[in-house]
Amino acid sequence: MTTTAETTTAHATAVVAFDQVTKSYGTVRAVDGLSLALYPGETVALLGPNGAGKSTTLDLLLGLKQPDSGSLSVFGTGPREAIVAGRVGAMLQSGGLMDEVTVAELVKLACGLHPRPYRPADVLARAGVAQIADRKVNKLSGGQEQRVRFALATAGDSDLIVLDEPTTGMDVSARQAFWATMREQADQGRTVLFATHYLEEADAIADRVLVLHRGRLLADGTAAEIKAKAGARRIAFDLEGVIDEAALHGLPFLTSLTVSGQTVRAQSTDADATVHALYGLGVYPRNLEVAGLGLEQAFVAITEAEEAKQSC
Numbered sequence: 001m002t003t004t005a006e007t008t009t010a011h012a013t014a015v016v017a018f019d020q021v022t023k024s025y026g027t028v029r030a031v032d033g034l035s036l037a038l039y040p041g042e043t044v045a046l047l048g049p050n051g052a053g054k055s056t057t058l059d060l061l062l063g064l065k066q067p068d069s070g071s072l073s074v075f076g077t078g079p080r081e082a083i084v085a086g087r088v089g090a091m092l093q094s095g096g097l098m099d100e101v102t103v104a105e106l107v108k109l110a111c112g113l114h115p116r117p118y119r120p121a122d123v124l125a126r127a128g129v130a131q132i133a134d135r136k137v138n139k140l141s142g143g144q145e146q147r148v149r150f151a152l153a154t155a156g157d158s159d160l161i162v163l164d165e166p167t168t169g170m171d172v173s174a175r176q177a178f179w180a181t182m183r184e185q186a187d188q189g190r191t192v193l194f195a196t197h198y199l200e201e202a203d204a205i206a207d208r209v210l211v212l213h214r215g216r217l218l219a220d221g222t223a224a225e226i227k228a229k230a231g232a233r234r235i236a237f238d239l240e241g242v243i244d245e246a247a248l249h250g251l252p253f254l255t256s257l258t259v260s261g262q263t264v265r266a267q268s269t270d271a272d273a274t275v276h277a278l279y280g281l282g283v284y285p286r287n288l289e290v291a292g293l294g295l296e297q298a299f300v301a302i303t304e305a306e307e308a309k310q311s312c
């Protein structure tokens, strides 16, 4: 049983704590009674379909928006105090870049504003923008802009780094360099929270995955736990000759089934029973594979199940 003293200690050590936070825009409830805590050294992915409330959650965390109800703290204080103290670095989806200044000038400014700044030359190099340091910010490509935002988020020694869809528009090498740098930051004990639609990045990078849906926390765990929570497995096999699709659709425990040429792909909540029944149809499946869901499939399964529940 958790005692009051233990609860207080847990809150004291949390980097970020949301307690029943709600935020609406008119009639749209973007964040709906959200409670969560992030702890030092965690790399946490925030996932959710479009409009799930990810950006609003990050805006609340950064003090850019105020909750309608509930409370939240960052390092035990309000978000603004934590930011002023230089404990939070952030990379948002848009805005934040001034026109008519060069990349070097902007990075120097960001370093100058940080209470625990890094050397501008190091920040430029780490973000991979040293070669374009003399370019005007309003002349950059989308991917270059993202790198500059990354430079601004890492201008100083912050304890929490918040990233909203950070790799959108980055090419493959920029992405790899970006995540390598983020890993270094996390290895040094920093907490990293990032919202993304790239589920393979969440799977590869995050220690913990939060799934938001309509402003609520639908799942919270490691990528492996999220995959297990989806409760389904993938089945794939080939069939020869004419395929009786209607018979296949009648197999038990299926959550989906598609036929493409001679290949059948399905998801089942009880793969053993589905495969057993498949043999019962008198067919002979070749190249039979049964595997767990990937994070992307698990995410789709969890969010679709929730949609179905809510529309009932």
Ligand SMILES: Nc1ncnc2c1ncn2[C@@H]1O[C@H](COP(=O)(O)OP(=O)(O)OP(=O)(O)O)[C@@H](O)[C@H]1O
Binding pocket: 025, 028, 029, 030, 048, 049, 050, 051, 052, 053, 054, 055, 056, 057
């Ligand atoms: N300024 C605003 N005014 C009105 N509605 C808003 C505003 N900002 C967000 N919303 C609405 O709030 C909900 C949550 O939006 P939010 O941007 O937080 O979601 P998201 O998960 O970040 O979405 P995406 O993946 O598309 O970026 C959506 O329904 C959105 O339309």
